[in-house]
Amino acid sequence: MNADALRGHIEALLMSVLEHDHLHGYAISEALRERSGGALNVPTGTLYPALRRLERVGRLTSEWTTAGGRRRRTYRLTPAGRIALARERAAWQEFAGAVGGVLESHARRRRDGAG
Structure with a gap:
């Protein structure tokens, strides 16, 4: 999927991935790819600035953890992030509808011969 298609939606996607888990950047990227059936491959140049923006506005929090001898920054959704995610979901449903x-409507008209 083209990066322009993600514009305006990346933050909601990231919050959704972090709704039930706290994850580091690579795991977030993998979760997006897996949940989208491979359609969403978010480059690090898009991922990390979006995570920092969400943290700056209080929708995410992060902390350094060590796993397998590696230090990683893990991200977690905040209560404000949960509220924002609910709003994003409602807005998405309205837009998609x-x-x-x-x-x-156009496809139905063409199928019915009203063209």
């Missing part, structure tokens, strides 16, 4: 209505 509107776009779907337009696209399906």
